[in-house]
Amino acid sequence: MKDTEGYVTADGRQIGGVLMEMKDITLRFGGVVAISEISFDIREGEIRAIIGPNGAGKSSMLNVISGFYTPSEGEVWYKGARRPPMKPYEVARLGVARTFQNIALFEGMTVLDNVMTGRLTHMNAGIAAQAVWWGKARDEEMANRQKVEEVIDFLEIQSIRKTPVGRLPYGLKKRVELARALAAEPSILLLDEPMAGMNVEEKEDMSRFILDVNDEFGTTIALIEHDMGVVMDLSDRVVVMDYGKKIGDGTPDEVRNNQQVIDAYLGVAH
Amino acid sequence: MAISPQGAAGLHSIPALLERNANLYGDRPAYREKDYGIWQSWTWSEAAGEIEALALGLLTLGVAPGDHIAIIGRNRPYLYWSFVAAQMVGAVPVPLYSDAVAEEMQYVLSHCGARFVIAADQEQCDKVIEVQEHLSHFEQMIYVDPRGLRKYDHTHLHEFSQVQAQGRTAQFELIDELTRRREALGYDDVCVMLYTSGTTGKPKGVVLSNRNIIETAKASSEFDDLRTTDSVLAYLPMAWVGDFIFSIGQAYWTGFCVNCPEATGTMYENLHEIGPTYFFAPPRYFEERITALLIRMEDAGTFKRWLFKTFMEIARRTGPKLLDGEAVSLGDRLLYALGEPLVYGPVRNRSGMSRVRVAYTAGEAIGPEIFDFWRSLGINLKQLYGQTEASVFITQQPDGEVRADTVGVPSPGVEIKIADSGEVYYRSPGTFVEYYNNPESTADTKDADGWVATGDAGFIEEDSGHLRIIDRAKDVGKMADGSLFAPKYVENKLKFYPNILEAVVFGADQPRCTAFINIDLTAVGNWAERNNIAYASYQELAGHPLVLEMIQSHVEETNASVAQDEMLSGCQIHRFLVLHKELDADDGELTRTRKVRRKLIGEKFVDLVTALFDGSQSVYTETEVTYEDGRKGKITATLSIRDAAVVPVGQRMAAE
Secondary structure, X not given: OOOOOXXXXXXXXXXXXXXXXXXXXXXXXXXXEEEEEEEEEEEOOOEEEEEOOOOOOHHHHHHHHOOOOOXXXXXXXXXXXXXXXXXXXXXXXXXXXXXXXXXXXXXXOEHHHHHHHOOHHHOOOOHHHHHHOOOHHHHXXXXXXXXXXXXXXXXXXXXXXXXXXXXXXXXXXXXXXXXXXXXXXXXXXXXXXXXXXXXXXXXXXXXXXXXXHHHHHOOEEEEEOOOHHHHHHHOOEEEEEEOOEEEEEEOHHHHHOOHHHHHHHHOOXX | OOOOXXXXXXXXXXXXXXXXXXXXXXXXXXXXXXXXXEEEEEEHHHHHXXXXXXXXXXHHOOOOOOOEEEEEOOOOHHHHHHHHHXXXXXXXXXXXXXXXXXXXXXXXXXXHOOOEEEEOOHHHHHHHHHHHXXXXXXXXXXXXXXXXXXXXXXXXXXEHXXXXXXXXXXXXXXXXXXXXXXXXXXXXXXXXXXXXXXXXXXXXXXXXXXXXXXXXXXXXXXXXXXXXXXXXEOOOOOOOHHHHHHHHHHHHXXXXXXXXXXXXXHHHHHHHHHOOOEEEOOHHHHHHHHHHHHHXXXXXXXXXXXXXXXXXXXXXXXXHHHHOOOOOXXXXXXXXXXXHHHHHHHHHHHOOOOOOOEEEEOOOOOOHHHXXXXXXXXXXXXXXXXXXXXXXXXXXXXXXXXXOOOOOEEOXXXXXXXXXOOEEEEEOOOOOOEEOOOHHHHHHHEOOOOOEEEEEEEEEOOOOOOEXXXXXXXXXXXXXXXXXXXXXXXXXXXXXXXXEEEEEEEOOOOOOEXXXXXXXXXXXXXXXXXXXXXXXXXXXXXXXXXXXHHHHHHHHHHHHHHHOOOOOHHHOEEEEEEXXXXXXXXXXXXXXXXXXXXXXXXXXXXXXXXXXXXXXXXXXXXXXXEXXXXXXXXXXXXXXXXXXXXXXXXXXXXXX
């Protein structure tokens, strides 16, 4: 059952039907309930943010989406079908790519090689063919390199193409991570705090790239972010979590005026 | 004026040269650009095809002869084609500095009344759109890179490739009109209009004719024996006259290849890959490369450092002499030959200078050590002196007569005279037609006989015939006691220290001289790292007591050197301060070509200047700064002012 009805955003973009849907997700670690009965959907072409105070369960939610955690209860529906429990690499093959809060790149490898790893899900030449770099392996690498070069051009990291990632400043590493995720040509891109620890200029650059990715490739984006200004500017719809529960869901304006959300952020007397 | 043979042969416009090149060198590369990690190239005949398609496209958009077409963006083949396509349809190309902010663009766009704009990307389009309601003549804009622009209102916006496609479709109907317009181009028609960066006041539109550009390109290409097989890297701003002469004038005259870097940040890498044979860079560039090289050598092992130091010493002694063909002992020749594979070759290769036959620098004085460093590596680095109004070339150094302190002999076809005031005047085939819509300024600069005032004071050395420039004529003044005040002379000496990026000297009508200093973040930052000095910001580093001490020693050494010159010994720096911010073109303190705007700085930092002269030991100041996106902010600082030792003039006399 696929909901094909979309909506039109404030800036006039057409958002499509439901791409992924969380149905009553609960996640427990022993006695601790990290996520409790959360439902929401992510629609094709939209930028969907998950926000909430520290410890609200945002990263756990993202890990459920990426398949790293299997929910204790509830279902994940993806492209109109229920997704059975899977390994993260299997989820990746289905077109879900992500970046990490604490940058997970191969420090000793160049930017180019790191981004190339994003294409792994698109390569299937055997190890022997790869070793001698002949026939299919070579054609495949050339086709994939072209794709990678397009991403490098798009994210304007040509000047560091051959630089080992370990030598790069933090802001650029974040951009390389985004490049690797983009190289996978995902249907849905998960960004775990893409602006964490950045200065204003780096945040502006990153916001620009996120918007451009969405605009140019129509990629659906789900992101977690702490910087409220950024979230409200970037996203089309926002899910607000607090203590593992969903306390708000809607456009940035709706969420901003939601009393529960204000209480969660500013605190109330208990 | 007699029509030169080239004019008579029909080669009296850039499009005519293009046609000749497509016929003569059809299969040779004309343009290269690195894109998606691979060097793409276009031959002369392919380029001619692209340019013709664009020109036809411009006709479909309704470009009329005499229209101005603004061109904005970094160096890309598409934009170079835009120049020639514009000329082909009888329009005047007007390149703009791509790093200019929207208001600066507004001035130029409305001053030239541009009906059309060809912009590189979204960033440039946004700036034009921001100011478009203030532009009465502006009608249509063409962009090269569609990224981010798809959803813009396309009533006045066109994609470059679409315009070309439109042109190709309409070829049948419009080719006759295009041919007619191309053939109507005369030797004295406008070739290009370039806005001067304007160290004073608003930019002026310098109109250069086909005659100016082609005669200059011909003479200068012959002077340095440029060939079809040469190649250049086009990385300097397209709005600057030098880039126009090198990448269009000389490239079309001799038919050599113009290479465009992949992105702004990849210039060093692309230079290394291309290995140009003909190269131009401002002194600052040569300085930065040495700084970068020396910083990397600091990190090398002991043996490598020794090797580098030893052989660079040999090179300093031998290299320039070998280049000038002077006598060198056999022992030194052998040592130099040994250094070639060990040090000189690799250094040249890393700097992308392996294949350079001719390299030029100009725009500012170059430090003698910097100049000799490159020459000692066997690179034929020379100086030239020029300006927009002269289509670049006024003087240049012939091979074998190269020195750090002169700017060479008059270029072929150029006459020079020195006025009584010391100001340098020239007259040449490259002399500009006029300042656009500004007859008063034209009359002020160029007299009835065609002599143009350079605004620089200088003299011709009697024995060598070389021109030496002292300073900007209007900056040369008198101090309170009547002695000569030449700020740039002192500033250049200060700037030769790698730690000093910029200096501004004050002292006109004052009893003593004082200075603002800007530290070089790369050099001083590296020094701080090696000496375990922690700092969080430029401002903090600039105010560090040890940094101030280091700068003080530089100032004192400079004073000792200035004191050597009898005429200028009054210009020694008595007091100085290190500025808390880097002087920046976005704040109007420098021109887009990074020349100091002395008067504006004096007015903007008037509190600091006062403090320099009133004897106070520190001063509190607030400064407005402009961020890259155009927003303004404020920084505050308390700067300490230091006294520098000076060499008493009397004592020096006694010591002699």
